[in-house]
Amino acid sequence: MSTIELPDRLRDEIRLLGRLLGQIIAEEAGEDVYERVEQLRVAAVAHHRDGGDPDAVVDVVAGLDTHQAEQVARAFTIFFQLTNLAEQRARVRALRERDTGDRPVADSVGDAVERIGAAAVGDLLADLRVHPVWTAHPTEARRRAVVDSLRRIDAQLERLDAALLGATEELSIRRHLREEIAILWRTAQIRTSRPTPVDEVRKLMAVFDATVFLVLPHFYRAVDTALHGEDVGAVPPGTPPFLTFGSWVGGDRDGNPRVTSTVTAETAALMADRVLRGLENATRRIARTLSATEEITPASPDLLARLAELEARYPVVAAAQHKRAARSPHRRLMAIAAQRLAATRTGQGTDADMAFDGPDELAADIALTQASLAAGGAPRLAYGELQHLAWQVGSFGFHLASLEVRQHTDVHAEALRRLGIDPDDLDALRAVIADPPPAPDDLEWPEPPDPVAVASAPERDLSPTDVADADPAGDVLATMRVVAAIQRRFGRRACHRWVISFTTGLVDLLRVEALAAIAGVDVDVIPLFETRADLDAAPHVLEQWVAERRGDGPGPGELEVMLGYSDSAKDAGFLAANLALYRAQRGMVAWASEAGVRLTLFHGRGGALGRGGGPTNRAVLAQPPGAVAGRFKVTEQGEVINQRYGNGTLATRHLEQITSATLIASAPGREVVDAFAQDGAMLEAMATASEAAWRDLVEAPGFPAFFRAVTPIEEIGALQMGSRPSKRRSSGGLEGLRAIPWTFAWAQCRINAPGWYGLGTGLQAAEEAHGLAALRELHATSPFFATLMENAEMSLVKADARSASEALALGERPDLAQRILDELALTTRMVLAVTGQSALLEGREVVAQATALRNPYLDVLSAVQLRWLGVARGEDATDEDRQVLMLTMNGIAAALQNTG
Template sequence: MATKTRDILRHDLPDPLRRDVRLLGAMLGDSLVEYGGQGLLDDVERLRHAVIAARRGEVPVAEVTALVEGWTLERAEQVARAFTVYFHLTNLAEEHHRVRTLRERDTGESVPSSVAAAVEQIGADGDGRLAEAVAGLEVRPVFTAHPTEARRRAVVTAIQRVSDLLSAWDAAPESAPGAGARAEIGRRLREEIDLLWRTALRRHAQMDPLDEVRTAMAAFDETIFRVVPRIYRALDAALNPSGTGAEPPRAPAYLRFGSWIGGDRDGNPFVTARVTRDAVTIQSEHVLRALENACARIGREMTAHESTTPPSEALCNALAAARTAHPERLAAIERRSPGEPHRQLLMFAAERVAATRERDADLGYDRPGDLLADLRTVQESLAAAGAPRQAYGRVQGLIWQVETFGFHLAELEIRQHSELHEKALAQVRAGGERDAMTEEILETMRVVAWIQRRFGVTACSRYVVSFTRSAEDIANVHELAASLGEHAPVLDVIPLFETGEDLERAPSVLDGMLEIEAVRRRLAATGRRMEIMLGYSDSAKQLGPTSATLRLYDTQEALTEWAARNDVTLTMFHGRGGSLGRGGGPANRAILAQAPGSVAGRFKVTEQGEVIFARYGNPEIARRHVEQVTNAVLLASTDDVQDRARAAAARFRPLADKISDAARAAFRSLIETDGFAAWFARVSPLEEIAELRIGSRPSRRKAAQGLEDLRAIPWVFAWTQTRVNLPGWYGLGSGLAAVSDDGADLAGLHEAYASWPLFGTLLDNAEMSLAKSDRDIAARYLELGGRPELTETVLAEYDRTHRLVLAVTGHERLLENRRVLSRAVSLRNPYVDALSHLQLRALASLRAGVSDEAERARLEELLLLSVNGVAAGLQNTG
């Protein structure tokens, strides 16, 4: 790990990335020697060389197995920890290089998939299409607490410190006079890497929902709040290159963040009404502190004097009113800033935001609109005084932040299962005594009403009903809310369609919703706007990845037609997971693959677990991600893109249907095999994953041990650990074989791949999933189940899918056309192999049965350490 080898060099790493990997790896190697002696590092290196040689076919896999089996459990744990820490450092180095690359190419030119590129493309069409597209633009990322982030918060923050030091190392000169500074940075890097090595890599205490809320706040505090004005500025600069920052902005505040963290109680008994109230309070505390600091900073910087920049009458009136209401405060501000009226009002606004946070009703703002009014008074006064750059520069950035985050930061959404509403309503109608769950549902609605009174309706009005089967499921929620009388909240009740059957009946459910009086009132109040949610995870677990993708596409088509018929502006909320088996993959490509007309300038999507920190943990990466999403939303709504997709869908849909039918049959045949659930639990660390304590939510909705109640996250997470990655590709090979192996030419499949974004994305995602799998290691896991016929079935489908995906894409190897991703996967795979062999040792022993409690505990610890490491190596695991 500490030595230079041809194995890393052969992956064609860019020189700066190679240097970073070497540097961090060498420092980790030094820590291993200091901790466990040269023997520990030698063992790590022995395993590393062995798995690389095995992957090349130079040594038998049995040799790697023998090496791992020969260690004590204590040594095996240490080696597993070493590889896991190495993955954390490698991931950090790649992120660091990605940021470096983004900064190097951010020269003001039109970067592919940027907002500037979309503006340029749409603007070329003329006819006012660009202005219309921008005016209707909405992007809504919704953060969830779905448990897929295997790293402890302590590990995440330790990695961040290493990242900061690596940036400082890059910036420091290598020779005098800065050599001393660089040496000190190097010393601190060693210190932090050593601390990371010594830090427990997994949680030993169960998370509670408020822990999850506070963890998510780090992304808002450190990245999102600060990067949002830069995103809007990029759009404004694309729309008005010569005038941005000196003229009224043309870019609207089109981002709105949402959160399920502390609001999603579907199957999580630990999310209570009190938790929901506390979650919003925590969010508000964070955003108000951020706004207070921003107001104060900009106020301190706004030193324009009244002699050069005279205040408007409106600004003078605002200061006079403040002086009357709070004479001592204004007097203090005026003493510090004499003759600087714009600065005075901004500093007073900062004090009012602080008072809002402290619940000082006399001084604080009642609502975000009042703060916006003060900021616009400052802005308009500056512009009228001939200082447009002061008006539309940093002040505009602050206005965008208030418009985006309000005083609540992110809209908290409630989610609950439809069955519980039905039971609760029956008790409410019957009168008399109610059980604890009914009281909890009603108390949650009272809390929503409290949130709305304090922060406004937009802070919390969306109520998602999981497993919506009929319009009655929506009516039940409205009736429960109405039973609270004057304490009833305003609700936008959102049906969540998750299973294949639910997706098919979605239009008829919406027909029924139009008959509900409460729904009609909300449509009238919102300008006939409605939202529905599409579940990717459960549909994929039920139908398989291929058929679920097409079923979701069909549903979007049908709902788009329904909205047009009923004059409804419909937003489709995509419940996509991070992994490919749960609808994951590159977001911008997925948006462009949606059914024509279904985006219409509006895109709402869940962001979860490891995806939150991967996409929003670094400002440059967050900006790039949101720009790519914005680019795709704008382009997906253009006539040209929709017409091409519509024509391709019409041409190739019969082919896709044939593929889908065979793929679904193959998938269902597998999971409906007698004893499949028990076999899956035996060949994977499914049940042990709960011990990682990566979230507050149980892995199952109910106590039953079947597949139906198993949540999609542990289903995908466990298959990833086995290196099978089955949820990302299984059935596709049989589907493609149904078309290509019956004598038909591959030409149609080639054309579909090249010209239909949906089909292209489906195959590319399967290709990525296959690239992160390993057939030989997967076979060893599957053999633990003692069902050779199931092992043979899975591996045969793997071979079939691998062969036909390459045949259709025309690639000679997986990810041939995606150089950066291919490099990352190829670099990691041998090291993931090392952890897989360690995990297999533990899993095989545990499945064979261990009577000694101490030995069993050590095996379980090794297993969970390796699970953590594989998750770090493969990244999008759940």
């Protein structure tokens, strides 16, 4: 293999971090550990680069004792974490360098303006809705302490990048780097206890504080700049707050007994506390900058009237502000707003009843101040930082993110049975919806959540006994009452969606509507179609539902539907699931157009490529014609959240990419190839063959035992990645296993089957029936098929036949092992044939280089994992043995940059 050619600064940064890590290993663990790590590193690189002994790494690992293995696994895990950090920094530098040219950066909103025109973009922005949803699937394997440590290392590297840096300062930075890497070395990589749902909320709030709240106005400013150029900040913005966030964290209770009605109430309060603090601080800061006096910048009559009204209502606050800024009415109005935000959060104020009625009242005061400043000759004061605040209020409200509740349809059925209602009787459900019976006597209206009390309360969790005794069905109506309380306290936007897992028919929707009628709560019911069969039936179910809701009236004008990427792939395999999702969208879009319904498709995408992962902007552009139409909603989870929002520059870039793609996909007159309309017969043949291959594997006799033997699926729960159990229910098979651990386990043994298995068989069947030229034509003309192949290529390049074959041997089923390896070889060959490449990632040099850099060191962790998988499962296994295995799982997840 040729030498890996990385960008100079990236190569230098990786070398620096590797050298400092080596120094810390020698200091902290001893020279013998450092030498053993070096021995493994050199052997692994020699095999990959120069064709050295393929067994050298395995031979060294065979001689390690448990303590040595733990040190080796720790060293390579931290190396991957530092390498990921360096690559993230390289992406930031590349973005900054590309932003210095005369042309807009590719995939930016400026690029969209150039492609479809400023007028078209302006028209689309007026009705645009982009809605990322942070999910309660925390597949981030790293502990919070590790993430914080890496953030501090990043800050030191940023200092090292400074153009003017003295020798003394450089020495100081390098000392800080050694200190931080030493801290990272001594920081436990594995959680000792499972995080609670509230822990997960607090972790998400840390991301909000670090980047999201601060980045959002700069993102809007970038959009506005693309429209107004140099006039931006001096004219009223043409960019409404079209971006809003949602969250399943603390609301998703499907299979997670720890998420109770109390947790949901606490979650809403925590999010409100965080955003109100942010808005209060920003408003207070901006108020201090509005120091223009009334002689130079006269206030409008409307502003003076509003100020007089508020000063009469809040005399104590007014007196204090008059003392500070008697001649600056704009400052006084914003200072009073800051005081009112504090009272909204705490429920207390110097004057009685100071709390805002809601975010709309604050937005009105901001707009009034802007209009007055502009009329007074100060437009840059009106549309500068004050506009940033207006955008933050418009996107976050007083709730930060719209909290969504998700529950399994079977739980809803059980809740109705306990109320004496047959959950399968459509007529009985209709009767309840039309004339709901009284709620149970023991169901009381909860008190509205108090942000201050919740934010300061100690963290707590259900005990194991409480978890075992949890009663999700009994908590359904209580949760609905909590939703109503959240709406009263923070507004309807704070919590109004109820997602139904495993929706199969009309009855699932009517169950929730009946329960909501009994509880007296207003919720939007969101069906989630997950399996291939349910996706195929989705258009018909929606047709029935809308007919049911319309009756003799106009019925719903808008509808939201969620598409499950995870379970459909687990059910039908990578190719068949993707084709089923595409087919379902086509059917729903056609039905919605005919029925006169505005449809929002909610994409339940995971982090791994086998669960719908991959670049979001390309996924947007790959949707069927009409599927976006100014609305894009998608889940973001686990390590994906940190990858996209852990750095301010990357967060802005991510938001620009999905916005640009949504604008382009929604542009009037845009022509896009409908894959099924062009080559439907070929795609159907491909899907049939692919799904048959997948089912032949996962439904083979003895496959569950084989899967448990060759992957660390049973050990994943010990990583304590999230509050949710890895299974929905206990069973000897795979039915109750969640898609995240399923995908995670396949990735750990370097197979990645959910991201490619069956594709080769499907492509081969299409080639035999239609010819290779037809496949290449589809690849060249269909964004959907090109994106699908690109994602499969990434999954294939993360697979490794040698490591996989060693893991597969543990299953003692050579027939199944050979079937997997044969499909891997076939899929690789067919993907190369269709794309016209001689090697995977041939056209994506940077990704290929990053993958090639990782592979040698991945071999080391794989060898340690393979050996300790057997050791940790033995009768004489110790906690230290199990710790080694878990550490390798963390390290491999870091190397692959995804878990599930």
